Amino acid sequence: GFEAVFEGLYRAQSAWDEVMAANAVRASENGKRRVVVLAGSGHLIYNLGINRRVFERNRRPFRTIVCVAVPKGRPSVAVSRSLADYIWGLAEEDRPAYPSVGLRMKMFASLANPVLEAKPVDGVALGKDFDKGDVILSVDGKPFSDINELRMYLARFAWGEETTFRLLRAGQEKTVVLKFDPPAIVPSGRIEKDFPVAARSEEAPAEPLARLRAQLERLWRNRDGTAGIAVKHLESGRELLINADDLFPLASVFKLPVLVELMAQVREGRLSLEDEIDLVPADLHLGSGVLADLVAPGIRLSVRNLILLMMTVSDNSAADLLLAKVGVENVNRRLRGLGIEGISVSRSCQELILDVYGLDYETYKDNPAEEIEAVYEELLKKDPEFAAEARRSFSLQEEDRSAPRAMNVLLERVFRKNILDEASCQTILDIMAKCQTGAGRIKGRLPSGTEVAHKTGTLSGSFNDCGIIFLPDGRGHVALSIMTKDFHRMRSADIESLIAETAKFVYDFFYFF
Structure with a gap:
């Protein structure tokens, strides 16, 4: 049931936190006096994730910094002090700095090429001519036999650029041109407005x-x-x-x-x-x-x-x-x-x-x-x-x-x-x-x-x-x-x-x- 699913997700995140913490400790032991760990906020906030696990290993000081978007035209934004030690305000962008493709892939022992696990549900591939079971023969004429190599290749593209996929679907080859177009703006009426508040919001003092x-x-x-x-x-x-x-x-x-x-x-x-x-x-x-x-x-x-x-x-x-x-x-x-x-x-x-x-x-x-x-x-x-x-x-x-x-x-x-x-x-x-x-x-x-x-x-x-x-x-x-x-x-x-x-x-x- 739900508890089993939650336990599985919790164990997976804990394992990931342990791996990241071990890597950070190894990096600090190699002579680097300061180590910066970039991770999703769920792995850092509330002193329960990577930062806490690193501290338990080497007892070195740490600080947690969480980035928040500051709307244009506003000098400050109220945030919960329970999030982290420091809140880093960044100018709000209309879209992420880098595109997300949104293709889920896997490898089969009988094939040398990646295969799509499902039809895209997000990213720039959403709504494009990709389908479950498509075999990726090449991208821009380059074949890939390793999913991570393909992901790294796709990560190099910026907004407004495009790339060409050659696919095999039901025995037929087809070409799909993927344009890295900015996502459509969500109508304001569809945005949830009543998010739960974890702690009282306060203005963060500016002077250290x-x-x-x-x-x-x-x-x-x-x-x-x-x-x-x-x-x-x-x-x-x-x-x-x-x-x-x-x-x-x-x-x-x-x-x-x-x-x-x-x-x-x-x-x-x-x-x-x-x-x-x-x-x-x-x-x-x-x-x-x-x-x-x-x-x-x-x-x-x-x-x-x-x-x-x-x-x-x-x-x-x-x-x-x-x-x-x-x-x-x-x-x-x-x-x-x-x-x-x-x-x-x-x-x-x-x-x-x-x-x-x-x-x-x-x-x-x-x-x-x-x-x-x-x-x-x-x-x-x-x-x-x-x-x-x-x-x-x-x-x-x-x-x-x-x-x-x-x-x-x-x-x-x-x-x-x-x-x-x-x-x-x-x-x-x-x-x-x-x-x-x-x-x-x-x-x-x-x-x-x-x-x-x-x-x-x-x-x-x-x-x-x-x-x-x-x-x-x-x-x-x-x-x-x-x-x-x-x-x-x-x-x-x-x-x-x-x-x-x-x-x-x-x-x-x-x-x-």
């Missing part, structure tokens, strides 16, 4: 950066919480800001300003990366990392190793030890002295999490993490609304916040190596490039092997990732800060997917434009 803004705003529209995004291509200076001056919880992104202060104090000779710090059980704090799992006494780690733990696995215990060593007031003083406004650091990880839990810091700051967790669980049993109320209280606080634009300024200055000496800035970038957290965030949908120097943060409805993307092929570098707040109902995996999609849009835009 405006198109990127539209993509990102559409991606984050009507979500559970709020996102702030700062994007800057560091070589060209092109910048895009969305809620970028609003304040968002830093979460573990505060560890980057701490690292900057650490490297500044190392440069000033106030401490050394080789200094060692003894850890006691009270230093093993709540939250992410690996040090909290080490319960035996006698742990001693260098500042260098604590930095690596703080930045690569976002270890909270390491961060709190280092913050105590450099002094929280020095972190903020350094930022102000560098002219960076919009970032404030005031609490350790332990204090932040206790505030999220609604627990008094002075009472519980030195308690082992497992005891604090037990107290919190007991409070939740007594009052299920306790956690929600604590979250609401935390969300109203103004400390330990950052604006995405301010974080991007910090990232840019580290990249340009004018915030500290060149060696210190390079050390910061090298450490950030080793980040192991947030694999599903900025890096989630980027091509495999893309270098990203970044720092993630997660705390009470905030999912952040801020860093620098190193574009391939000399395309430059992009500072990208994505910060969120009040995402309490969406699954964390879904929020990370939004961050990954944002980074993919940004990567693709600056790679291609």
